[in-house]
Amino acid sequence: xKNGAQYIIDFLLKKEVEMVFGYPGGQILNFYEYxxxxxxxxxxVRHEQGGAHAACGYARAxxxxxxxxxxxxxxxTNLVTGIADAYLDSIPxxxxxxxxxxxxxxxxxxxxxxxxxxxxxxxxHSYLLESLDTLPEILDEAWQVATGGRPGPVLIDVPKNLFxxxxxIADSRQTLHTRKVKKADRTEELMPKITEALSKAKQPxxxxxxxxxxxxxxxxxxxxxxxTGIPVVNTLMGKSAFPADHPLxxxxxxxxxxxxxxxALSNCDLLLCLGTRLSDRVTGNRRQFLEKACIIxxxxxxxxLQKNVDANYCLQLDARLFLQRILDEGHFKKNxxxxxxxxxxxxxxxxxxxPTDFSGLIKPQEVILEAARQAGSKAIVVTDVGQxxxxxxxxxxISRCRNFxxxxxxxxxxxxxxxxxxxxxxxxxxxVLLFVGDGGFQMTLQELATIREHNLPVKVIILNNSTxxxxxxxxxxxxxxxxxxxxxxPLPDFVKLAAAYDIPAVIAATREELSQAMEFVLKTEGPxxxxxxxxxxxxxxxxxxxxxxxxxxxxxxxGETHLRSFSRK
Amino acid sequence: MKHTFAVLVENSxxxxxxxxxxxxxxGFNIESLVVSETEDSSTSRMTIVVEGDNRVLEQVGKxxxxxxxxxxxxxxxxxxxVERQLCLIRVSADQSTRQEVLQITEVFRCRVVDxxxxxxxxxxxxxxxxxxxxxxxxWPFGIMELVRTGKVAMVRGERNKGK
Numbered sequence: 083x084k085n086g087a088q089y090i091i092d093f094l095l096k097k098e099v100e101m102v103f104g105y106p107g108g109q110i111l112n113f114y115e116y117x118x119x120x121x122x123x124x125x126x127v128r129h130e131q132g133g134a135h136a137a138c139g140y141a142r143a144x145x146x147x148x149x150x151x152x153x154x155x156x157x158x159t160n161l162v163t164g165i166a167d168a169y170l171d172s173i174p175x176x177x178x179x180x181x182x183x184x185x186x187x188x189x190x191x192x193x194x195x196x197x198x199x200x201x202x203x204x205x206x207h208s209y210l211l212e213s214l215d216t217l218p219e220i221l222d223e224a225w226q227v228a229t230g231g232r233p234g235p236v237l238i239d240v241p242k243n244l245f246x247x248x249x250x251i252a253d254s255r256q257t258l259h260t261r262k263v264k265k266a267d268r269t270e271e272l273m274p275k276i277t278e279a280l281s282k283a284k285q286p287x288x289x290x291x292x293x294x295x296x297x298x299x300x301x302x303x304x305x306x307x308x309x310t311g312i313p314v315v316n317t318l319m320g321k322s323a324f325p326a327d328h329p330l331x332x333x334x335x336x337x338x339x340x341x342x343x344x345x346a347l348s349n350c351d352l353l354l355c356l357g358t359r360l361s362d363r364v365t366g367n368r369r370q371f372l373e374k375a376c377i378i379x380x381x382x383x384x385x386x387l388q389k390n391v392d393a394n395y396c397l398q399l400d401a402r403l404f405l406q407r408i409l410d411e412g413h414f415k416k417n418x419x420x421x422x423x424x425x426x427x428x429x430x431x432x433x434x435x436x437p438t439d440f441s442g443l444i445k446p447q448e449v450i451l452e453a454a455r456q457a458g459s460k461a462i463v464v465t466d467v468g469q470x471x472x473x474x475x476x477x478x479x480i481s482r483c484r485n486f487x488x489x490x491x492x493x494x495x496x497x498x499x500x501x502x503x504x505x506x507x508x509x510x511x512x513x514v515l516l517f518v519g520d521g522g523f524q525m526t527l528q529e530l531a532t533i534r535e536h537n538l539p540v541k542v543i544i545l546n547n548s549t550x551x552x553x554x555x556x557x558x559x560x561x562x563x564x565x566x567x568x569x570x571x572p573l574p575d576f577v578k579l580a581a582a583y584d585i586p587a588v589i590a591a592t593r594e595e596l597s598q599a600m601e602f603v604l605k606t607e608g609p610x611x612x613x614x615x616x617x618x619x620x621x622x623x624x625x626x627x628x629x630x631x632x633x634x635x636x637x638x639x640x641g642e643t644h645l646r647s648f649s650r651k
Numbered sequence: 652m653k654h655t656f657a658v659l660v661e662n663s664x665x666x667x668x669x670x671x672x673x674x675x676x677x678g679f680n681i682e683s684l685v686v687s688e689t690e691d692s693s694t695s696r697m698t699i700v701v702e703g704d705n706r707v708l709e710q711v712g713k714x715x716x717x718x719x720x721x722x723x724x725x726x727x728x729x730x731x732x733v734e735r736q737l738c739l740i741r742v743s744a745d746q747s748t749r750q751e752v753l754q755i756t757e758v759f760r761c762r763v764v765d766x767x768x769x770x771x772x773x774x775x776x777x778x779x780x781x782x783x784x785x786x787x788x789x790w791p792f793g794i795m796e797l798v799r800t801g802k803v804a805m806v807r808g809e810r811n812k813g814k
Contacts, residue, residue: 202669203676207719210664227719263723265716385713388706 086214087116087245090178093221094122099149101125101507102178103133103140107153108193110180112245125507125536128528130157132500134164135526138173139504142487143462145298147174147228148504154180155193158239159200163494165235166204170491171319172296174233176224177201184212184241198239206234214247232383233296265384265398269407272397276354276378277412279395283352283376284419285426286312289335289364292319292490293357293381294401300324300483302405303356310414313427315343317358318475322486326479327459332427336364337626338472341434341637341648344624346427348632352376355393357401359386361491367629380404434639436476443617444593446470446545450477452600453515453543461485462505462514466498466522469551472622474517496525499542503529506538513539513604520546520573530583533609541603542611547618548573555621559636559645580611591615624648653682654708655732655804658697658715659723662688666720670697673718679703679711683801694722698803727806734804738775738782743793745769755788770795778802 084092090113094102101123106114117124127133130152137148148168152161158179168175182191187210198208206227209220220238228236280286294303300323307314307330314324315335324331332343339347347353353375358364360379365371368390379386379393380401387396397404440448450473459481465471465488480486487505489497502516523544533540547554553568580587586606590599590613603612623645624635633649660666667686674681682700689696701711708726715724744752749771756763756773759781765772775785779802786794 198665199668202665202672206717212664223719262716262721383717385710385717387713388709389713 083248085248087113091120102149103127103136104151105130107157109154109242128531130160132529134161135497135500136504138168139501140508141173143505144508149176152179155195158197167489167492167494168235169204172232174228175235176228177237179239181239181241183243201237205237208237210239214249285350285423286352287350288312288314289355290320290323291317291358294323297401299402299405311420319490322480322483325481334475338622342430344632345430355379360390445620446473446616447477449614454478456600456604464502464516466518467493467495468519469622470517470519470545495522499526500529502540506540515541517543521550534583537608540609544613545616546613547616549618576613585609587611589613654701654728656699657725657727660695661720662693662695685801685803731807732804734778734802736802738799740773741796742789744771759785
């Protein structure tokens with residue numbers, strides 16, 4: 083005879099879950115009682131939000147689902163930001179929460195919150211366990227839902243009495259999930275058309291999103307690009323899908339995409355979109371997105387097809403299956419027409435490179451370039467959210483799949499530190515470089531204690547401009563220098579803060595100190611914190627205002643000092 | 652344009668709120684929604700009438716399909732269907748008008764289910780057009796109270812299970 087708690091623990095062990103990130107509380111204590119007696123590793127985070135983000139960081143870095151635990155009420159509600167982040171970035175996450183006794187539900191009991199109701203819009207599915215009999219089916223189905231198709235978060239809410247309820251629990255019967263009616267597969271019909279369109283195009287381009295990373299299809303994407311000679315641009319989530327040092331890699335497109343990539347996007351005659359939902363950050367005005375080009379959209383989630391952008395060919399298929407299929411099918415030859423397209427792109431790259439020459443105060447980009455120079459392109463790079471995130475996306479060359487972790491869809495400040503922690507747990511022996519702003523770092527820095535406890539090699543690189551950089555930039559450009567609530571001082575002394583957590587730290591305020599400080603960061607074993615004082619006036623450019631087109635990107639073109647739209651001469 | 656979706660769902664707790672929540676957060680307009688158990692007690696049928704352009708309607712179908720509890724989504728707008736709504740109307744009818752009101756209810760084959768000294772309750776069933784015609788006809792006498800169900804619908808002909 084097993085009780086509910088034991089059954090859940092055995093299930094997680096059976097699924098080869100290595101560790102769970104959690105925080106105890108009254109209604110989940112019974113579960114902890116049995117967790118403590120099991121071989122399943124538990125990481126005590128310092129805030130439930132940190133637990134959800136850490137589980138996501140773990141999942142992003144390993145590809146395996148992350149698991150987090152919290153108690154009822156406030157414990158559960160603290161998970162919500164992390165769950166929403168996993169939902170928007172399609173990260174497999176299983177959240178298990180304690181709930182008040184079944185009999186007490188609906189009575190506004192102490193620490194009661196309708197968490198399944200609260201997370202409905204940000205989960206693939208949520209379950210309230212109502213009897214022990216359904217536990218096997220619910221666990222099985224929850225696992226399938228979280229990891230299957232387009233992955234995402236699932237929450238199971240377990241009333242306290244059901245952790246302790248004992249019974250002979252039958253093995254899972256056929257799950258509800260399998261009753262769904264399968265849709266007709268259009269692969270056979272569309273594949274020849276897609277192959278033909280690809281080989282006819284004169285200015286083709288591949289746009290890769292996070293779906294290629296999720297599908298583990300990075301190797302096949304490289305193969306397709308090389309066989310066809312088609313250049314590749316990426317979304318923020320697709321950054322690690324294609325190696326940055328590849329000659330066909332153009333970099334990120336969108337609101338803060340690099341100029342040549344955005345120009346290639348607006349001038350292509352065919353766009354093959356793989357595993358991307360074509361968010362507003364990529365398309366700008368979605369009604370006017372590439373009106374003349376042929377758009378091929380492949381995504382595992384049918385609901386993403388024709389949602390934001392009208393595509394010429396839509397195919398619901400996992401990116402790996404698609405790439406495998408098209409490589410089997412296609413007899414691509416690199417024709418002379420594409421050579422002209424390459425030359426055009428080369429010209430754009432030469433004419434509008436990302437700035438690398440800096441003077442005056444340290445610029446955030448320099449810190450990123452120095453980190454990349456010393457750590458190389460194989461490090462695990464994590465960002466928080468804001469200006470520094472965009473600078474890293476533009477500047478840090480990532481050459482391996484799952485080595486760039488960022489909160490893309492939700493854009494949740496505070497994601498960075500706990501996610502880096504989860505990544506360090508998931509990939510032991512590898513250094514994790516966390517780029518974080520002075521704002522986002524202060525949102526979840528309590529996890530420094532967890533990082534210290536486990537001596538994790540999380541290298542915290544604070545790009546400290548003593549302001550909310552992206553807010554400052556928007557108030558500068560859009561609100562005519564009317565700065566409201568974007569100044570952060572008084573800031574804590576980050577070196578003293580590090581000392582309080584017994585973590586080594588370094589500070590660099592001048593260009594001369596930069597390289598030595600970075601050396602200290604990378605040579606120090608275990609966690610380290612570096613406070614890089616950077617220029618708060620530095621803007622992330624190019625900058626496409628919401629609803630704009632790629633060619634409308636603002637920048638300092640041709641050495642000018644003022645901002646100008648690219649298309650306006 | 653209005654579309655009718657026949658949605659087969661698991662008869663599980665929370666399924667109605669999940670579907671209703673999906674409509675509100677994605678900005679879809681529900682014209683009406685009827686839900687009840689089917690011949691198989693483990694499933695429920697929702698008949699949802701939605702207003703929107705083709706893009707919205709395609710999204711409605713796809714987003715519904717993504718829900719774990721949703722088994723099957725059919726857009727039956729263009730199929731030949733039997734549709735019914737039920738409407739209860741309390742209409743003002745005194746000595747002088749009662750006869751005329753009763754005649755109208757007869758024309759529409761409605762039933763009078765309650766009679767007071769100054770009013771009647773009329774029960775009407777039919778499709779949307781008939782409901783509107785009845786309401787329009789009774790309007791001049793003074794409609795004191797009106798409740799309607801949403802639309803339920805079923806595709807005509809033999810049921811093709813494999814489809």
